[in-house]
Every structure is written in structure tokens, then in C-alpha cells.
Amino acid sequence: MLGASFNTPEQNRAFAEKLGLKFPLLSDSERTTAFAYGACTDLHARHPARMSFLIDEQGRIERVYERVDPREHPARVLADVLGI
Template identity: 35%
Template sequence: MKSRTHLASPLGLALAAVALAAGCNEPAGAPPGGAADKPAQTGASASSAAPLKPGDAAPDVKLTLHDGREVSLSSLQGKQVLVYFYPKDDTPGCTVQAKGLRDGWADLQAAGLEVYGVSTQDAQSHQAFIEKYELPFPLVVDVDGSVSRAFHVPMRNDFATRQSFLIGKDGKIKQVWLEVDPKEHTAAILAAAKS
């Protein structure tokens, strides 16, 4: 009888390594729903908590911003708030997503939305990303992953997966995007905010 150990082929191991390494470095023309867009739970850093859903109370977390300010999420009650998670500053998909929010900023403001981007890079990286693309909204420093964990966002190789949460004026989650198309995200947010 043959041993089953031969089933772990070098090709299978290589594909698993590629899947683990995927972050926000997808090619600029990658289709939505690619490896970097799916919240695949791989490796020891994956979240095992069930995803948050509409109607759930938003976690009362303290957001540490790129400029050192701190904002308690509960202090924003009475406003609609978008908290969006992305893998890494200044990478193709993350840049497309951030620029879309920047370009739709007037409409987002008119809808009364506060926007906070969250990733695990430090304040210096966030500041450079903001300056390079003239982003009009703050970025949250989540080096320890505590904000990601509070929102049950899976981590892949210490990078948050791309997910977004629209919080209503009542402090409850109004809409959740567990898979995000960076190019269409701003339009989807606006539609949900106006509903």
C-alpha cells in the first residue's frame, strides 16, 4: 500500500505559499474577488470569530489616527461612519480604493459620512500614503491588530483583509462588505448611506 504523504506535491505546497503571501499587492488590473480581495482564513493569524452583520452593535473601540489623535467610535454616534479595512498602504488595490473615496469625497460629505481607513501599518506609513494621494480622511494605526479583531476582520500574514462596515447613526452596523471591489466601493457605500 502506498503512503499518502506523496499527495502533498511541490506544486500544491507552492500554491499554498502563494495564497498565504497574497496581500494588497495584486496586479493593477486584477479582477475584483481576486486572492487579495477575499477574506480567506489562512494561517495562524486568521480570525475564527463569526463576521459582524447588519444590526449588530458596532464595537466601541478607540481609533488611533495617523496624526496621533484618538477617537472613540462611540463618540461618533449620531453620524454615519464608514470603517474600512485594507491590507497595505500604497499598493495597487488599496490605492485604487483610497483614491475612489477621495474622488467621491464631496458626495460622501454630502451624505454625512465620516470615513476611517484601517490597516496595520504605522503612522509614518499612513502619513506618507495620505500625502502622496491627497487623501481627505484619516487612517487608523492598527499595528497590533486590535481594531481588526474587534470588527472580526480576518488577518492574513499580519495584514487585514479588505472589508468595510457602514455604521448607522444609532451606533449599529447598517451594512457590511466582506468582499470589496476597490473600483466600485465608493458607489456602493453612497447607495447604502442614502438608503
């Protein structure tokens, strides 16, 4: 699992430490990745859309989650990965 934001690496590091995140947060300050994945359509946006992508071992997008509720999302993705 990876996370991404428009913040600097330093801001992401502080955010991850504050919340105790156990996965890397990537910096997309140029918004390149967000545009490529459809999570941003405005260069002046302060934040990308909260989206999630299930990507297979070959780098193919298997599933796109456009509306993510952080309370329910991990269980949903796990169910999809396990084929439940």
C-alpha cells in the same frame, strides 16, 4: 469615512499624502480592531482583509461589505446610505 491598517501612524501619513487621501487612516498595529471586526484572524497577517463597514450614528453596524472593489465600492455605499 475612516481607513485602518497595520502600519504605523507615520507610514499611514506618508501613504495618505502619496495618494492624496482626504480621510484619516488609523493605525491598528496591534490588530485589535481588525480582530474585533473580523478583518483579521491571524496575528502574523501582514494586512487586514479589505472590508468596509457602514456604521450608524449610535455606533451600530448597519452593513458589512466583505469583498470590496475600490472602483465600485464608493457608489455602492452611497446608494446604501441614501437608501437607493
